[in-house]
Amino acid sequence: MERWLVIDWQGIFIPSISVLELMIRGSLVYLALFSVLRLLPSRQIGTLGITDLLVVVLFAEAAQNAMARNYTSITEGAILVGTVIFWSYFLNWLGYKLPRLRFLNRPPLLLVKNGQLIERHLQRELITADELMSKLRQQGVEFLAEVKFAYMEADGSISIITSDSKTDAVAGQKQSDTELESVTEG
Template structure:
């Protein structure tokens, strides 16, 4: 009979714990807000540029949502509504910062960094390269991958906000983009 008791316990659902929040809902919103904004600022200050394809804020949202959802599923929170509220808080802040970046110029520079020139008139801008931790060898390699074998051909090369390098050559006037290269 002991096996039957264990099976019954295995299938027993604690509906009260599943549905009733154990943490104050405003506290969850505050925690989600503080963590999202803190991580956003830390990542923006440390990484500054987004890698091509997946932006810093996109990565942040994916990681935080996965963690928040995991907490609700694994019962680190005692109820599903707590996990759902935290996920919604994170999504809200992601949307709101993008909205601010679109409507408020002050926030646009934080959310969507402007292009940073790395080469101008065939001359390396070493201060900007140092700021983004790009070596001369890396930059010249990227230029070669785009068919530019002489630095003097480059009118301007910029690191874009998404981490790619765009190149405008002198004679051809053609713009190129290093979308396949990711930068720190």
């Protein structure tokens, strides 16, 4: 009973392995996982599928041991979290400052142009025409011919520009201008 009330403050806060080793381990694992995930196609089109969830869970389990052996202190956990946050921010910053490094921030991938599927891009991302049409229907597009451009964004979502998008936008702007004039006159 007495043991339940004893706190090992040193074990909680003092790292059991070198801080530099923790940072190196965290960096290597983060960069390796980042590289692997950048090479994989965005298969699930903006959703987290069951296989994606499995990959994330397995990565987390494998990475935990690779990053820190068997760390036990809060300090070690904080150092690893800080290292991962650093690399995440740094790589985003680097992709912003150096756009030529395309693998850091994937550019949108054109899937449909003027109502025509771009088969090689669908194949590269392992997307079937039926899957793409499902996403188009979810966004209110009934026929492929209505699509001027459809892009797969870096996050796996699909953005669509329909043939009448510009016409609708101009009509909407004219209506807003008319409403504004009537409010200012009244």
